Amino acid sequence: MAILRWGMVGGGEGAFIGDVHRMAARLDGGYQLVAGCFSSSPEKTNLSAKALGVEVDRAYSDFNTMAEVESQREDGIQVVSIVTPNFLHYDNVKAFLDRRIAVICEKPLTVSLLQAQELQTLAKKQNTFLAVTYNYVENPMVKVARELVKKGELGELLMVDAYYLQDWLALDIESTGQKQAAWRTDPAKTGRAGCLGDIGIHAYNLLSYLIGYSASRVNASLTSFVAGRRVDDHADIQLGYKDNILQGRILASQVMTGHENDLGFRLTGRKATLEWRQETPNELWFKPLGAPAQRMTRNGAGYPESLNAVCYVPAGHPEGYLEAFANVYQNIRMALLEKELSYYPNIDQAVKDMEFVEACLQSNDQGH
Amino acid sequence: MAILRWGMVGGGEGAFIGDVHRMAARLDGGYQLVAGCFSSSPEKTNLSAKALGVEVDRAYSDFNTMAEVESQREDGIQVVSIVTPNFLHYDNVKAFLDRRIAVICEKPLTVSLLQAQELQTLAKKQNTFLAVTYNYVENPMVKVARELVKKGELGELLMVDAYYLQDWLALDIESTGQKQAAWRTDPAKTGRAGCLGDIGIHAYNLLSYLIGYSASRVNASLTSFVAGRRVDDHADIQLGYKDNILQGRILASQVMTGHENDLGFRLTGRKATLEWRQETPNELWFKPLGAPAQRMTRNGAGYPESLNAVCYVPAGHPEGYLEAFANVYQNIRMALLEKELSYYPNIDQAVKDMEFVEACLQSNDQGH
């Protein structure tokens, strides 16, 4: 197996998502981390590099230098992952696209639609790969769901629902110095959209992936339930689709007490309903009209062979968050090695997701 | 135990809800059915009377005669149940209130708010008991939930959700002569509100019961997904409350494939979330912030003694739909015997529920 030379911007010691990207890449087995600019502090970058086995001369104190130097090395990185806070994504991504180095960027792509569109244009101009890591769509049973929709097993779709409920921001922990909470509730770092851009966007992307198209109207109500919070922590959104039949809804919240990471969907068509929850990702419920509900399982009876590549272990051996994330890295690796610039969710979808965020913000501003 | 002399209007052979009322009353044990006008057809009424053990001279061919004659008999009925299609409720109820006979009416009380208000006024003028049978609030674990809300265990409420999902109208069965479907989708018999008035009203009443007050704003989207259907079969409603903090939502549908009678709620407060589903009514989930979720059970550990009267059997011996319905009859019996005219949900709540229906229809008309 060819191993990709891989770099990272952000993700120093103690970072949550940087660690996830590294575990996912290791589980995939096709990436070797050889360069990085892990922190805005050079000392921290050096410490992280050492801990991660990155040579000291490839531990960069700024990402522009990293992009420049790596693009010139014969053994320079083939792809870089951007795992910094949202407001840095635009500059980070641009630096590497400018040097035609393939980019994997955390969601949301940017803090504004305009920035996202510029990166889209740039990626096309440079003919360089740019992917955004929507990891949840890489769960095998989500893919089974998409297949069932495509094959018409649900019949005409009537209602699609997605939710993403957490409670880690139920209290004002940003004031207590909790680092993750601090930047994610600071509009200067996270963008204007709080919960909406952090997790609502996952729910929207998931629905788009499942049904194969985007909404044409949104009616969004954004709330900050915690006093003093500067971004929304609760988003309730109605979706309309072009055909005027399908109705959609997204509920995303970070103040929903008793919920850990409760992402899920329900797709209802004239013939059947499908339900899935991320916290029990190895099962998918198929509930047809006029027949008993079925519990379908990952790699279990009836699981399609065409989706074997996204499974690591047999049925009954539960997979979870990291395996889905490893599929992101697997798919990107396949796309890069096969010189295909297509990938789902690709830059075009990522821009559509930013259009959704922007439309929600506008809808909410207008008092919806 | 004193046994109430009881009459019924509607509920002839083969009627679903009439049978339910009779089973509930039998389970309670405090009612004896002694008079009835079970059908618009005198023959059918006589047949039903015979089958139900009602004396032939108290099987009436019209409800006005029944009200008149029974009110004059020394051993006349003390209370009557109205289980006819919605459009008949108004005349039925009025006939008995006029003679000061206590009335138990199926929901919705009437087909319009105006009618409901008139009955409210009449009941007060006549000083006569009038109850509407919202049976789901009589589930013991719903009552436990209300206690927990009252005691502040959830903290300030942020979001309340109720849903009532069925799929029995997913196809156009009204055209095939299915009797229940026929009248329930005929605006002349069911009123302007279809799914909204049939089951959405249950969800709304449930929320009002749980939190103790009504919504002050609705934003309703009513849909008829089945072609040719003359009333809504799907209702998606946002609720606003006076304090401008609490947000609510109701989803009611009769075309939600794979759902049988899926009524449930989720109440989220700053301290905890409560969840309950009618299809597994003996458990209630209490999900506090910062502690493991608890599965509370009917009559189980921690169940309040004050609610013992609404339980029939010990913990682990499941109760269901009929036991909750029997609680309706138990509570009404207690109210009647103790000469209390109060009862929940009483006429005032029933009028508020009709205000909700009317407000939803208006909101939908205005394109919300």
Add this chain to the structure above:
Amino acid sequence: MAILRWGMVGGGEGAFIGDVHRMAARLDGGYQLVAGCFSSSPEKTNLSAKALGVEVDRAYSDFNTMAEVESQREDGIQVVSIVTPNFLHYDNVKAFLDRRIAVICEKPLTVSLLQAQELQTLAKKQNTFLAVTYNYVENPMVKVARELVKKGELGELLMVDAYYLQDWLALDIESTGQKQAAWRTDPAKTGRAGCLGDIGIHAYNLLSYLIGYSASRVNASLTSFVAGRRVDDHADIQLGYKDNILQGRILASQVMTGHENDLGFRLTGRKATLEWRQETPNELWFKPLGAPAQRMTRNGAGYPESLNAVCYVPAGHPEGYLEAFANVYQNIRMALLEKELSYYPNIDQAVKDMEFVEACLQSNDQGH
């Protein structure tokens, strides 16, 4: 509907199971309680009679007089229910069989196999109906399971498991004067078998009902986990069947902390497994080899029409313990009115169940 004139022995105020029989009979609607000997205390019997609407002259101070007098009245009872503690069953049943009055007896039929066999002989000699109330087999989804076994949907059976787990006797509550606990742990009143005879017998009866035949070997381990307890409170039993292929197991316990009334079964055949739990009685899991598991529901899609009579309300309207118990009364009523003496579980099965109890006691005595 013809109403049976019905009597009861035992079941005075505050009795658990007597109340259950009365609620079940009321729900069925085909029984009128007209006579009783509710307690060994004449005063209590009179109080109960008054509360239950039984005429004072048919409130008997002893059951022999009751049997004698009722058998002579033109309007005497047609059937009697015996709901006394186990040790009284034999004399109670005999008194009524002697007068050719049909008998419904709580399980276990008697405190010894010998007594059971004598009643079996007597019932046949008198050509009089004698039923034992194994209520759990009357759950609709248990009946669906039996149909699936019969139709061969499981293939050859390999393993059948039943469990009945409670925790109400986890502490020595018999010493504190808890009435139910006191007699149920007193060998003079409950018989030699404690937990085994109280709930293990239900599990065994359930398995026999499901597969259609009895075990031919038992290997039983009976334990009294609570110090000083005079009967078993935990029974672990291996079952062997004639064909030497099928293996069975029963676990019954009244000290299984965290369990309320957790009766259930798993039947495994070469083609599929079936699972059911009494605490969620409206669903049955069918788990075939090579296809997704299915959740079948009472009165739901695929529910056989032939079993409609044992359902009271539509799918999604949960039924529970009392509805199953009402089916016992419904079935007995049908059997009596149609002059059929057959009924499941009938006297022959009840004797087989006592053979099982006796065999378990012997196996345990021999140190198995």
Add this chain to the structure above:
Amino acid sequence: MAILRWGMVGGGEGAFIGDVHRMAARLDGGYQLVAGCFSSSPEKTNLSAKALGVEVDRAYSDFNTMAEVESQREDGIQVVSIVTPNFLHYDNVKAFLDRRIAVICEKPLTVSLLQAQELQTLAKKQNTFLAVTYNYVENPMVKVARELVKKGELGELLMVDAYYLQDWLALDIESTGQKQAAWRTDPAKTGRAGCLGDIGIHAYNLLSYLIGYSASRVNASLTSFVAGRRVDDHADIQLGYKDNILQGRILASQVMTGHENDLGFRLTGRKATLEWRQETPNELWFKPLGAPAQRMTRNGAGYPESLNAVCYVPAGHPEGYLEAFANVYQNIRMALLEKELSYYPNIDQAVKDMEFVEACLQSNDQGH
């Protein structure tokens, strides 16, 4: 982080468990695969080496040579994993212990107790680390359960149950050439114990881990349900413990239709019951006497900080089989780097597990 130089015997292309070990080691991140004897066929070993990035000169055609050569290299492997079929374990392990190279061996350690004891003696004589990979005990919620038992939260233990149910051998697939099935049902390769040694041993090890000691008596019934099968495919085992109070049971089966990899346990004490299932590994049920059941979650509210090291991602981000397996590699790495030869489950426990297997075979031979 120091990276261990690591070798592997067995686990060539297409092997299930070899792949699992590699994924687990990658996820841990502390192992670099540098040598291997992946197959009995030198060509296949070379192909695997190439695919796995192992230098050609360290792809060995036999394991003895590998042990010899690697033990002499300055950069020789520090630890080797044995993932061959059971009958080869003894020779494989011995070869590396003889050269004082630390060994990680798949379960069961050997095909006989005698062999296991010899390896135990050898490991001690050589003062060399030898671990057996019981991966399931490395699930975080299993560890939480062990802590709760230790702290006395269950009270005195009364009954412990473990089960491991699969259906992949429900049909005679060994005759069709399915490779995994072929060797696992061949006594010459798998040993005398089939299902018992393959998965029953996991269930036993899990119970021993949870309660902290081994059984002192077994009563085993081993069955081959599939005609012609040469080893057991179903094992039903009663366990006795020294104190004569605690009772145990293990049910292991590979013909239990409708079950994928259904490993789980229930521990019942006088104060509470704990339940866990491997297929939903992120939750643990704590069911106390006299209080509502609690659903505890991995890394969720109340999860002990002392167990953070065995979690990879936050609560609500499901972990599964591979994460638990990675914990095996993490723990071994810690033990090796800290020069501790202790590790759970270590060689002493592995020998006890083989004693259990041997005792079960004897019990079954004696017709138990």
